[in-house]
Amino acid sequence: MEIQIQLQHKSYPIYLGNHTIDKLQAYVSDEKKYFILTDTNIPESLVRQVQSYCKQSTIYKVEPGENSKSFATYKAVCEACLAYGMQRSDVLIALGGGVIGDLGGFVASSYMRGISFMSIPTTTLSQIDSSIGGKVAINLDHVKNIIGAFYHPDAVFIDFTTLATLPKRHIQSGLVEALKAGLIHDASLYEIFKQPDYMDQLETIVFKALLVKKAVVEQDEKESGLRKTLNFGHTIGHGIEAYYDLKTYYHGECVGLGMLYFLEDQKLQEQVKTILQHMQIPVDVPFEISKVMQIIAKDKKAKQTHIDVVRVDQPGHAYIQPLELSEIQALIERSHHEK
Numbered sequence: 001m002e003i004q005i006q007l008q009h010k011s012y013p014i015y016l017g018n019h020t021i022d023k024l025q026a027y028v029s030d031e032k033k034y035f036i037l038t039d040t041n042i043p044e045s046l047v048r049q050v051q052s053y054c055k056q057s058t059i060y061k062v063e064p065g066e067n068s069k070s071f072a073t074y075k076a077v078c079e080a081c082l083a084y085g086m087q088r089s090d091v092l093i094a095l096g097g098g099v100i101g102d103l104g105g106f107v108a109s110s111y112m113r114g115i116s117f118m119s120i121p122t123t124t125l126s127q128i129d130s131s132i133g134g135k136v137a138i139n140l141d142h143v144k145n146i147i148g149a150f151y152h153p154d155a156v157f158i159d160f161t162t163l164a165t166l167p168k169r170h171i172q173s174g175l176v177e178a179l180k181a182g183l184i185h186d187a188s189l190y191e192i193f194k195q196p197d198y199m200d201q202l203e204t205i206v207f208k209a210l211l212v213k214k215a216v217v218e219q220d221e222k223e224s225g226l227r228k229t230l231n232f233g234h235t236i237g238h239g240i241e242a243y244y245d246l247k248t249y250y251h252g253e254c255v256g257l258g259m260l261y262f263l264e265d266q267k268l269q270e271q272v273k274t275i276l277q278h279m280q281i282p283v284d285v286p287f288e289i290s291k292v293m294q295i296i297a298k299d300k301k302a303k304q305t306h307i308d309v310v311r312v313d314q315p316g317h318a319y320i321q322p323l324e325l326s327e328i329q330a331l332i333e334r335s336h337h338e339k
């Protein structure tokens with residue numbers, strides 16, 4: 001399967017299926033150097049396979065996890081690019097989950113004012129969400145994705161066989177982004193999650209979620225309006241993620257929690273809670289509301305006292321509502337247990 005992303009100044013293909021990594025061969029040139037950025041959890045056989053398609057390449061591995069989206073790691077990767085003699089015509093290949101995609105994309109966007117990059121996402125989260133749309137970023141202290149750019153890859157290779165080694169908790173956590181896509185823009189995708197054997201439809205889930213993201217990003221590449229709906233669940237989700245030092249709960253898990261507060265209909269809220277429980281996503285996470293509110297206030301999406309939050313009134317329909325911090329706090333208090 002193939003999806004073409006068509007933006008004003010760039011278009012690129014996303015290949016989905018088993019063994020799509022093989023398609024990389026058609027994209028590499030013997031004349032160019034390839035900087036393969038990955039992390040130490042990615043199976044060596046996969047890394048070597050990618051390298052085998054590139055005549056000139058180097059492999060650079062960072063530590064797994066969110067801490068690698070830091071200035072220190074960013075600097076180290078840029079230094080390694082320089083040491084390998086990467087020129088403007090050379091290419092970075094991001095092989096890994098959302099951390100590698102965000103970090104690698106940001107390096108590519110800024111090294112020598114921008115070099116090409118290709119993405120091979122290896123987690124459900126990155127296959128469904130982070131590898132397309134062009135948002136690349138690193139974190140600054142506890143503030144997530146605050147330093148970044150809009151920068152698109154030349155091609156994305158979503159290979160479902162790479163998920164074989166991904167721990168189940170990561171698989172489920174990443175799927176929350178697809179549940180989110182269904183809730184905001186595609187009721188038929190949401191319906192799949194109501195089925196007990198939804199995992200049998202993994203490829204359809206990823207495909208439909210990507211179509212949602214494609215439609216949104218093509219209409220609003222730089223997030224001036226519609227694209228903000230993709231942030232459904234993220235305002236409070238980021239707050240909880242940061243409250244736990246970006247360590248205890250996964251990104252998708254926190255987004256799942258964050259969505260619950262912004263579902264208007266109580267019946268829908270209960271239904272989504274049941275789906276999340278079935279996905280083994282924790283739905284009763286304790287936190288101190290005042291501290292999470294402080295983090296939210298620092299969030300980059302905050303405009304003075306208001307934050308544009310995304311609300312869903314029925315599956316497949318989202319809208320943006322500017323809320324005061326006190327109103328967000330009231331929404332959390334309505335259905336939350338203090339730590």
Ligand SMILES: NC(=O)c1ccc[n+]([C@@H]2O[C@H](COP(=O)([O-])OP(=O)(O)OC[C@H]3O[C@@H](n4cnc5c(N)ncnc54)[C@H](O)[C@@H]3O)[C@@H](O)[C@H]2O)c1
Pocket residue numbers: 039040041042043064065066069096097098099100102122123124125126129130131132133134135136137144145162163164165166167170174251252
């Ligand atoms: N740019 C965007 O639009 C966007 C959207 C959503 C999330 N994000 C970002 O994505 C990041 C989270 O992404 P993630 O959940 O993929 O996290 P991740 O990259 O940390 O990967 C999760 C874990 O799985 C391991 N791993 C990855 N692929 C594997 C494989 N095939 N086999 C075995 N282990 C594997 C990693 O080493 C890591 O330990 C966050 O930083 C978040 O901010 C970005």
